[in-house]
Amino acid sequence: MDNNGNKTRIVKEIKVDTKKCVGCRACEIACSAFHAIPKFSSVNSARSRIMVTMDEVRDVFVPLRAGDYAQAECNGRNAYVIDGKEYDQCTFCPASCPSRDAFKEPDSGLPLKCDMCESQPPLEKPMCVDACTFGALIYEEKEVAIPVASVEASQEKRGEMKTGLESLIRKYGIKNVTETVARLGKKG
Amino acid sequence: MRYAETGYNLEIDLSRGSVDKVETDPKETALHLGGNGIAAKMLFDRVPPGTDPFSPDNLLIFGNGLLNGTCVPGANRVAVNTIAPLNGLMGHSLMGGMFGAEMKMAGYDRIVLRGKAPDLVYIAVHNDKVEIRDATHLREKGMYDTARLIKEELNDSRVWVAAIGPAGEHKAFLASIDCGNSSAARTVGPVMGDKNVKAIAIRGTKDVNLAHPAELWEMCSRLRKELNANPNVGDWMAVDEDDSFHHNNFSWGNARVRRKTFWSASLEERWRNLKYDHMSRQTGCWNCPKACHNVIKWPNRRRFSYKCYGKDTFHMASFQELDFTYEILGVSQDLGLDSYSTPQTVAFALELLDAGILTEKDFPGMPTDVRGRYYHLLHKIAFREDIGDILADGVSHAAERIGKGAEQFDHNTVKKFEQLPIKLGKLNPAYYLMIATGEDMAITQIEGSFPQDPILDPELREEFISKWDAVPDQKFVEWFRQWQKRDQLPDDAMVAIVDWNECMHYLDDSLGFCGFVSSFRGQFGGTTGYHVWNMPKVITHATGMEFDKDRLWECFQRNRNMVRALNIRLGLKRSMERPPEDHWAVRNEEYEQLLLSKYYDFKGWTFDGTPTKETLERLSLGYVAEDLIKRGILAEDDVTALNDPRAKKEKE
Numbered sequence: 001m002d003n004n005g006n007k008t009r010i011v012k013e014i015k016v017d018t019k020k021c022v023g024c025r026a027c028e029i030a031c032s033a034f035h036a037i038p039k040f041s042s043v044n045s046a047r048s049r050i051m052v053t054m055d056e057v058r059d060v061f062v063p064l065r066a067g068d069y070a071q072a073e074c075n076g077r078n079a080y081v082i083d084g085k086e087y088d089q090c091t092f093c094p095a096s097c098p099s100r101d102a103f104k105e106p107d108s109g110l111p112l113k114c115d116m117c118e119s120q121p122p123l124e125k126p127m128c129v130d131a132c133t134f135g136a137l138i139y140e141e142k143e144v145a146i147p148v149a150s151v152e153a154s155q156e157k158r159g160e161m162k163t164g165l166e167s168l169i170r171k172y173g174i175k176n177v178t179e180t181v182a183r184l185g186k187k188g
Numbered sequence: 189m190r191y192a193e194t195g196y197n198l199e200i201d202l203s204r205g206s207v208d209k210v211e212t213d214p215k216e217t218a219l220h221l222g223g224n225g226i227a228a229k230m231l232f233d234r235v236p237p238g239t240d241p242f243s244p245d246n247l248l249i250f251g252n253g254l255l256n257g258t259c260v261p262g263a264n265r266v267a268v269n270t271i272a273p274l275n276g277l278m279g280h281s282l283m284g285g286m287f288g289a290e291m292k293m294a295g296y297d298r299i300v301l302r303g304k305a306p307d308l309v310y311i312a313v314h315n316d317k318v319e320i321r322d323a324t325h326l327r328e329k330g331m332y333d334t335a336r337l338i339k340e341e342l343n344d345s346r347v348w349v350a351a352i353g354p355a356g357e358h359k360a361f362l363a364s365i366d367c368g369n370s371s372a373a374r375t376v377g378p379v380m381g382d383k384n385v386k387a388i389a390i391r392g393t394k395d396v397n398l399a400h401p402a403e404l405w406e407m408c409s410r411l412r413k414e415l416n417a418n419p420n421v422g423d424w425m426a427v428d429e430d431d432s433f434h435h436n437n438f439s440w441g442n443a444r445v446r447r448k449t450f451w452s453a454s455l456e457e458r459w460r461n462l463k464y465d466h467m468s469r470q471t472g473c474w475n476c477p478k479a480c481h482n483v484i485k486w487p488n489r490r491r492f493s494y495k496c497y498g499k500d501t502f503h504m505a506s507f508q509e510l511d512f513t514y515e516i517l518g519v520s521q522d523l524g525l526d527s528y529s530t531p532q533t534v535a536f537a538l539e540l541l542d543a544g545i546l547t548e549k550d551f552p553g554m555p556t557d558v559r560g561r562y563y564h565l566l567h568k569i570a571f572r573e574d575i576g577d578i579l580a581d582g583v584s585h586a587a588e589r590i591g592k593g594a595e596q597f598d599h600n601t602v603k604k605f606e607q608l609p610i611k612l613g614k615l616n617p618a619y620y621l622m623i624a625t626g627e628d629m630a631i632t633q634i635e636g637s638f639p640q641d642p643i644l645d646p647e648l649r650e651e652f653i654s655k656w657d658a659v660p661d662q663k664f665v666e667w668f669r670q671w672q673k674r675d676q677l678p679d680d681a682m683v684a685i686v687d688w689n690e691c692m693h694y695l696d697d698s699l700g701f702c703g704f705v706s707s708f709r710g711q712f713g714g715t716t717g718y719h720v721w722n723m724p725k726v727i728t729h730a731t732g733m734e735f736d737k738d739r740l741w742e743c744f745q746r747n748r749n750m751v752r753a754l755n756i757r758l759g760l761k762r763s764m765e766r767p768p769e770d771h772w773a774v775r776n777e778e779y780e781q782l783l784l785s786k787y788y789d790f791k792g793w794t795f796d797g798t799p800t801k802e803t804l805e806r807l808s809l810g811y812v813a814e815d816l817i818k819r820g821i822l823a824e825d826d827v828t829a830l831n832d833p834r835a836k837k838e839k840e
């Protein structure tokens with residue numbers, strides 16, 4: 001709850017200061033080591049959920065965290081000119097998409113997504129941020145209000161979902177439905 | 189499973205076009221670690237003496253340091269080794285940046301090139317997929333375009349491309365091999381050109397496995413923060429704009445003129461602005477918490493980066509200012525020329541012109557202004573045109589070919605290798621030994637652990653000692669306490685100091701550490717990042733091999749003796765181990781020779797500088813001794829230098 005009595009949630013944010021990035025890839029190393037099984041047992045940039053695009057000649061240094069899986073590549077792209085430097089859209093796009101091999105598990109090809117280093121007990125800050133000694137990655141936790149409209153909408157949606165599930169359970173039995181939902185949950 | 193290393197070499201025979209992934213023997217890693225150590229053994233085992241460096245039988249080895257590609261901060265150096273056309277000895281140059289780590293993630297500890305491609309090719313490596321591809325369309329392209337076009341062709345912006353420029357293709361001895369912001373600058377480039385390999389493009393997506401994950405990670409994240417906070421590691425020249433040391437003490441031109449009062453506050457201010465007005469950012473190497481490369485955008489030039497003394501060489505050779513270096517350095521890099529020996533060679537040529545040994549006729553079409561002349565000659569050298577064909581082989585060879593007294597102007601090379609232009613008043617024993625005997629050829633690759641100067645104030649001295657974790661043995665502390673004058677310590681101290689300095693470089697070059705976080709950074713401030721006390725733990729946790737200081741020190745000795753035996757077999761002689769005649773004003777031949785004998789003796793070498801059978805056997809290098817004995821280079825009963833009658837005569 002914030003002061004106005006609205007519902008709130010914590011948003012974890014990593015601010016990227018591209019001016020400070022030196023291209024050392026310590027963030028990639030930390031992320032891949034943290035997600036290795038067992039933990040820290042290997043280093044492999046391709047398994048990292050953060051990737052640094054770098055090009056000294058164009059002075060482009062952009063660390064980028066993996067976002068959602070995209071089924072198809074964009075049908076047109078933007079080129080950005082920022083402070084006189086040219087960037088292509090993919091440099092800023094966090095999608096694991098068919099146009100490139102970024103953010104894909106190298107063995108299986110399954111999409112990788114940044115999970116903000118969720119772990120128990122929680123880390124003080126994400127691994128990539130901790131590894132970046134240059135201050136290019138800055139971790140912030142923000143409390144943001146959840147818009148009333150979206151709270152209502154989600155309540156409405158839940159109502160709809162409940163009706164739908166009830167009819168499925170009647171048709172297939174509760175065991176089958178729970179098993180299917182669990183399986184789908186794992187895939188995500 | 190192999191830890192920290194992959195356990196595989198990529199062997200490419202360019203004559204046959206064959207590619208083999210060869211499993212390596214973990215025992216060799218335990219004995220030689222990696223990098224230059226294993227490369228020296230390979231060259232010893234596989235390249236017979238008498239092999240022309242420009243023969244298909246010569247090897248060009250890109251050898252990862254053992255810890256590259258792991259989470260160990262500051263480990264990223266690839267040792268590039270071959271038999272160098274420059275002097276027929278082992279060529280050794282280190283490349284930082286990303287190439288080594290990417291090679292590890294592609295699944296290889298080293299890439300070994302042999303043979304000679306029928307025409308220009310490049311090698312594309314993506315994990316197990318290795319292709320030898322046509323590169324004729326890249327002929328005489330600069331470094332930048334080569335990397336860009338290969339990335340486009342492979343449709344992968346994340347490959348790392350190590351390439352030669354026109355200079356390497358024309359087998360200029362001054363040619364370098366560059367990858368991103370890093371460069372294996374010296375002696376090895378022409379061999380890549382001779383093998384007709386324009387570039388190696390590499391990308392890897394495999395795991396580099398670590399033996400003791402939790403312990404290693406804990407140690408590395410602590411080290412990363414320590415190195416980041418430690419002002420004594422990294423490159424000072426990246427952050428400190430007071431560069432009076434090089435400009436006032438090193439010689440300008442063809443290692444000729446000292447300008448002791450060159451530096452001033454106003455100059456510093458002007459140059460600081462020049463730098464920061466044009467600097468885009470600083471960049472680093474794989475997994476290093478220091479960023480030593482200054483990226484410069486100069487008007488009408490492509491963006492480029494430099495580090496360390498690379499900032500000074502062009503304007504000091506030509507008596508210009510920093511703006512000249514900023515304007516020409518990127519051009520020189522793009523041609524694939526080493527920024528260290530090239531300006532010295534140009535300065536040498538222009539001095540010969542002044543002296544009348546060369547004439548205007550030798551320089552057709554050369555502009556009259558100094559800056560114009562440098563550009564002109566850079567191109568001539570890189571493409572081996574006119575006089576450039578002679579200069580392309582560096583000062584020493586050029587002097588021999590030009591003759592007519594030009595040899596007198598070759599006054600700053602040792603073993604044909606251009607040295608830092610440091611001309612001193614009198615002999616400094618440790619410096620003498622390093623410059624005379626170093627087989628990494630450049631003083632900066634040998635010095636660096638023991639301080640350059642004593643601390644006279646007893647309180648400050650004790651404070652220094654209290655933080656001196658790197659010191660491998662109490663005896664160095666005692667010597668440091670009694671040390672009053674730079675050139676005055678007992679001979680046995682000087683010899684041991686040189687040995688320690690060398691030890692750290694050999695360890696760095698086989699483990700992959702950058703000298704700036706290790707071997708080169710003990711000499712100022714004492715608190716370097718890595719030393720013989722913390723390295724063993726890092727190695728143990730990364731590789732699973734039990735290591736301690738003694739075992740590590742033995743690896744250094746083994747690699748040092750391996751390199752020495754290789755070079756002796758290639759023709760290295762005691763008489764070649766001498767600094768240029770004018771390196772200090774007053775020479776004392778007798779004392780220098782005695783020092784040399786003492787150093788050889790300490791190392792367990794003969795009067796001729798060859799490791800004795802006993803020395804080699806002690807280091808599990810019995811087969812090396814056998815080989816040298818079989819060839820008549822060593823005798824079963826050869827004794828160490830001071831026990832040789834020739835040394836006894838020397839003393840009398």
Ligand code: SF4
Nearest residue numbers: 031114116117126128
């Ligand atoms: S927050 Fe964690 S999971 Fe996300 S990119 Fe950084 S290290 Fe990887």
Ligand code: SF4
Nearest residue numbers: 021022024025027132
């Ligand atoms: S660790 Fe920081 S400085 Fe290094 S590449 Fe990542 S974001 Fe850039």
Ligand code: SF4
Nearest residue numbers: 473476478480702704
């Ligand atoms: S200290 Fe500098 S040169 Fe050495 S590895 Fe780090 S960034 Fe590279």
